[in-house]
Amino acid sequence: MSDSSEQLMIPVTHGCVEKPVLKQRGQQEVFCGLTGIMWLHRKIQDAFFLIVGSRTCAHLMQSAAGVMIFAEPRFGTAIMEERDLAGLADMNDELDAVVNKLLERRPEIRLLFLVGSCPSEVIKLDLSRAAERLALCHSPQVRVLNYSGSGIETTFTQGEDACLAALVPSLPSEPDNAPKSLLVVGALADVVEDQFARLFEQLGITHTRFLPARLADDMPPVGTQTHFLLAQPFLTDTARALEERGAQYIPAGFPLGAEGTADWLRAAADCFDVTEATFEDVISAPRKRARRAIQQYSEKLSDKRVFFFPDSQLEIPLSRFLGKELGMRTIEVGTPYLNKRLMAAELAQLPDDVTISEGQDVDKQLDRCRDSQPDIAVCGLGLANPLEVEGITTKWSIELVFTPIQGFEQAGDLAELFARPLNRRTRLEV
Numbered sequence: 433m434s435d436s437s438e439q440l441m442i443p444v445t446h447g448c449v450e451k452p453v454l455k456q457r458g459q460q461e462v463f464c465g466l467t468g469i470m471w472l473h474r475k476i477q478d479a480f481f482l483i484v485g486s487r488t489c490a491h492l493m494q495s496a497a498g499v500m501i502f503a504e505p506r507f508g509t510a511i512m513e514e515r516d517l518a519g520l521a522d523m524n525d526e527l528d529a530v531v532n533k534l535l536e537r538r539p540e541i542r543l544l545f546l547v548g549s550c551p552s553e554v555i556k557l558d559l560s561r562a563a564e565r566l567a568l569c570h571s572p573q574v575r576v577l578n579y580s581g582s583g584i585e586t587t588f589t590q591g592e593d594a595c596l597a598a599l600v601p602s603l604p605s606e607p608d609n610a611p612k613s614l615l616v617v618g619a620l621a622d623v624v625e626d627q628f629a630r631l632f633e634q635l636g637i638t639h640t641r642f643l644p645a646r647l648a649d650d651m652p653p654v655g656t657q658t659h660f661l662l663a664q665p666f667l668t669d670t671a672r673a674l675e676e677r678g679a680q681y682i683p684a685g686f687p688l689g690a691e692g693t694a695d696w697l698r699a700a701a702d703c704f705d706v707t708e709a710t711f712e713d714v715i716s717a718p719r720k721r722a723r724r725a726i727q728q729y730s731e732k733l734s735d736k737r738v739f740f741f742p743d744s745q746l747e748i749p750l751s752r753f754l755g756k757e758l759g760m761r762t763i764e765v766g767t768p769y770l771n772k773r774l775m776a777a778e779l780a781q782l783p784d785d786v787t788i789s790e791g792q793d794v795d796k797q798l799d800r801c802r803d804s805q806p807d808i809a810v811c812g813l814g815l816a817n818p819l820e821v822e823g824i825t826t827k828w829s830i831e832l833v834f835t836p837i838q839g840f841e842q843a844g845d846l847a848e849l850f851a852r853p854l855n856r857r858t859r860l861e862v
């Protein structure tokens with residue numbers, strides 16, 4: 433955007449490799465953290481997400497939710513009017529009235545999130561105090577927590593991070609003498625979660641739990657015997673909150689693709705002293721299926737050049753998957769934020785000629801994309817149409833968050849998500 437934007441090359445160190453990172457600060461093209469409610473409300477089946485925001489926030493949710501609006505939704509917006517914003521009304525009284533009415537009408541709700549937005553942050557409405565106050569009135573029937581989904585300096589997957597980080601302090605305590613347990617962290621589609629649960633059980637890791645759980649009363653305990661494995665790469669604050677509760681981080685990449693999933697499972701297996709023979713016995717058949725499913729797309733995708741705009745924070749693991757398992761070549765991999773610790777295993781697998789960029793200065797990045805003429809650009813919705821008009825094939829990054837892509841059984845679907853836009857372009861050119 434402006435000339436004042438920063439472009440710095442700073443080194444990122446992992447193992448013995450040091451790679452430069454292009455740091456950018458300028459105009460960004462990303463959705464806000466409210467978007468996370470789209471998948472979180474489906475995951476936690478007795479939670480309600482009450483956004484304290486403006487009509488803009490309500491419209492965003494309504495258009496993003498699409499058809500889901502016809503069911504009894506488990507999210508809504510307490511709309512702040514002009515007189516609220518001008519400080520002419522007592523927002524706390526109004527919020528209490530909205531919450532009381534909601535909980536009276538929806539007795540099945542066991543967990544209520546008050547979700548902050550740009551407007552509520554601008555007027556400095558203290559939602560943590562509001563959550564404490566409302567929790568006193570509605571406990572133990574309903575737990576009330578708060579987090580921010582605001583779009584000020586954040587990207588859309590941070591909504592999940594903020595939500596899970598808010599949950600962590602309320603998790604039950606696991607005693608120090610409890611058996612060693614595995615906690616898989618990050619919202620996964622139920623079908624994927626079930627597959628992983630079966631694999632961990634077959635590996636003999638019997639105390640395995642998932643965060644978030646599907647029901648508010650089933651949230652996992654946490655303590656010094658908890659070893660956690662991240663299933664999503666955007667959970668910086670959640671990881672920190674778990675470590676503050678004594679849990680131990682299992683360093684690993686992310687379960688995308690046949691090899692990515694195998695490496696991720698191996699990190700857990702090593703932590704729980706699973707023998708190599710058992711590990712191979714359990715994973716060899718599903719890994720073979722995954723390799724075969726990916727293979728179908730390798731001819732189409734091999735040597736294709738890909739450019740990632742920063743959006744979902746899945747970009748680095750996706751770039752690793754496309755490069756190592758499909759032979760694609762990443763020109764630039766942009767990520768909104770780079771957590772070098774959580775991303776170390778992924779960064780170590782990127783080739784040296786990939787440009788890694790953090791943050792965004794969208795005009796300059798668009799120029800780099802045009803100059804490099806990739807076969808496919810992975811980007812947010814706002815950039816997709818302009819790039820398509822210029823003849824650059826695109827993949828919407830948000831689709832990669834909404835689609836189950838983790839694990840062996842989804843590896844072929846993940847490869848297909850990249851093959852499909854290229855097939856479409858080929859058909860259009862015929």
Ligand code: SF4
Binds near residue numbers: 465550
């Ligand atoms: S939270 Fe902010 S960015 Fe998100 S819809 Fe509301 S006003 Fe827009």
